[in-house]
Amino acid sequence: MQSFKVLGAVLLTLAAAAGQAQILIGQTAGFIGTAAAGVKEITDGAKLYIDAIHAKGVAEVTPAMLEGFAAAKVLVEALRRAGLDFADLSIITADGKFRR
Numbered sequence: 330m331q332s333f334k335v336l337g338a339v340l341l342t343l344a345a346a347a348g349q350a351q352i353l354i355g356q357t358a359g360f361i362g363t364a365a366a367g368v369k370e371i372t373d374g375a376k377l378y379i380d381a382i383h384a385k386g387v388a389e390v391t392p393a394m395l396e397g398f399a400a401a402k403v404l405v406e407a408l409r410r411a412g413l414d415f416a417d418l419s420i421i422t423a424d425g426k427f428r429r
Contacts (some may be wrong), residue, residue, distance in 0.1 A: 358372070360372075371399075374399075374402070375395060375399075378390075378398045379395075379396065411422065
């Protein structure tokens with residue numbers, strides 16, 4: 330009976346310690362195989378973005394920031410492939426005011 334009490338105390342201690350630990354959530358990526366080229370390109374782009382954000386003095390890069398950057402890059406590339414002129418797409422005029 331004494332061994333069960335000791336085991337229970339150890340388990341409670343481990344559970345309490347685990348409750349205070351930080352949890353890191355990640356996602357697997359195919360850095361080898363058929364998806365490697367695309368994964369490397371995306372990873373390199375994310376690193377460039379994170380470095381640019383850090384250079385501006387922002388300490389933390391959130392997932393929402395990365396998603397917004399990726400969405401903007403996809404939109405720009407789609408517009409470029411469609412042959413649209415970016416000068417016509419600007420929402421800011423030459424004097425720095427918003428177009429209406």
